Amino acid sequence: MSLLQDNFGRKFPYIRMSITDVCNFKCGYCLPNGYQVDKSDNRKFLHLDEIKRLAMVFSKLGVSKIRITGGEPTVRKDFFEIIKILKEAGIKKVSITTNGYHLDKKAQMLVDSGLNGINISIDSLDRNTFKSITGHDRLPEILKGIQILQDLNFENIKVNAVLLNNINASEKDFNSWREFIKINKVDFRFIELMQTGDNLDYFRKYHISSKIFKEYLDKNNWIYQTLGKDAGPSLNYINPDYKGKFGIIAPYSKDFCKSCNRLRITSKGDLRLCLFGNTGISIRHLLQKDDQIEELQDLILGQMKFKKESHYLELGETGLTKNLSTTGG
Ligand code: SAM
Numbered sequence: 001m002s003l004l005q006d007n008f009g010r011k012f013p014y015i016r017m018s019i020t021d022v023c024n025f026k027c028g029y030c031l032p033n034g035y036q037v038d039k040s041d042n043r044k045f046l047h048l049d050e051i052k053r054l055a056m057v058f059s060k061l062g063v064s065k066i067r068i069t070g071g072e073p074t075v076r077k078d079f080f081e082i083i084k085i086l087k088e089a090g091i092k093k094v095s096i097t098t099n100g101y102h103l104d105k106k107a108q109m110l111v112d113s114g115l116n117g118i119n120i121s122i123d124s125l126d127r128n129t130f131k132s133i134t135g136h137d138r139l140p141e142i143l144k145g146i147q148i149l150q151d152l153n154f155e156n157i158k159v160n161a162v163l164l165n166n167i168n169a170s171e172k173d174f175n176s177w178r179e180f181i182k183i184n185k186v187d188f189r190f191i192e193l194m195q196t197g198d199n200l201d202y203f204r205k206y207h208i209s210s211k212i213f214k215e216y217l218d219k220n221n222w223i224y225q226t227l228g229k230d231a232g233p234s235l236n237y238i239n240p241d242y243k244g245k246f247g248i249i250a251p252y253s254k255d256f257c258k259s260c261n262r263l264r265i266t267s268k269g270d271l272r273l274c275l276f277g278n279t280g281i282s283i284r285h286l287l288q289k290d291d292q293i294e295e296l297q298d299l300i301l302g303q304m305k306f307k308k309e310s311h312y313l314e315l316g317e318t319g320l321t322k323n324l325s326t327t328g329g
């Protein structure tokens, strides 16, 4: 039972933890020029001891799930060690969000690590389109990795794509995903493109409402699946003839923030109450010694009253978020 609760009655059993800003891809909406070192900020990314203390505090506060993200989390040399540490600290479900780089080679190790879920970002099943969005011709190795994970009976596989007008949002694109989840036990979700501090031109050019995908699902008789109150903001659709499911993550929709169930930790140890907005404080100074844990717990609990009702993204407010590589999307 999560002790983390805000003034609007929302509970937070779930943390997204970015462990690095570094990424080896160059997605047009996120890091179009690849990762660049921020010379104004010489803080290092959270190290293992700090991550361990964070996990211990959150576990005490009733957090049951941590998603490791980035940047690209798998570029860290101690990536598998981090999964282990989170589990040892009592976090029941540890999952990751990854761009799938070398997934074919890492699949077995991921399964062996005790990981509970994986979200893989694939913006298109067309090899050339994938390459033009990410800057890398790596679709085949990612798809092979997904196959290996399924062969190893890994259960919780999700694939996310950012919906991009005139790039991957046609009926043909939707049909290709339909064929994919017919035979793969994978939940596929389109995420609506979000405006960040860095991507305004890209956003104006490629943003399209996820209604277009919803209409496609309605037209093809997909059934909306009602989930529990704490299920998070994805709208899910099922069809008995398919192994996988479809989903929509629509951050601009009216009630999106009502189902918010997560807090965020940036790669350099800031607590963020929302992906967007200006509410974030550094908690790193309280991650240095084991005897600071109670003080840290109180600080985090005290922050809950500052969580706002909405991200106000529809007003174009992107707050501190220059791109999603620091907060992990
Ligand atoms: N590198 C990993 C990956 O790509 O899966 C993890 C970090 S990435 C920031 C997490 C997710 O955020 C990805 O699914 C990515 O497509 C999504 N994302 C990044 N920028 C976005 C934006 N401006 N709008 C919507 N989704 C975005």
Ligand code: SF4
Residues within 6 Å of the ligand: 023, 024, 025, 026, 027, 030, 031, 070, 071, 072, 099, 121, 324, 325
């Ligand atoms: Fe890297 Fe993920 Fe951003 Fe793409 S979305 S540039 S893979 S951090």
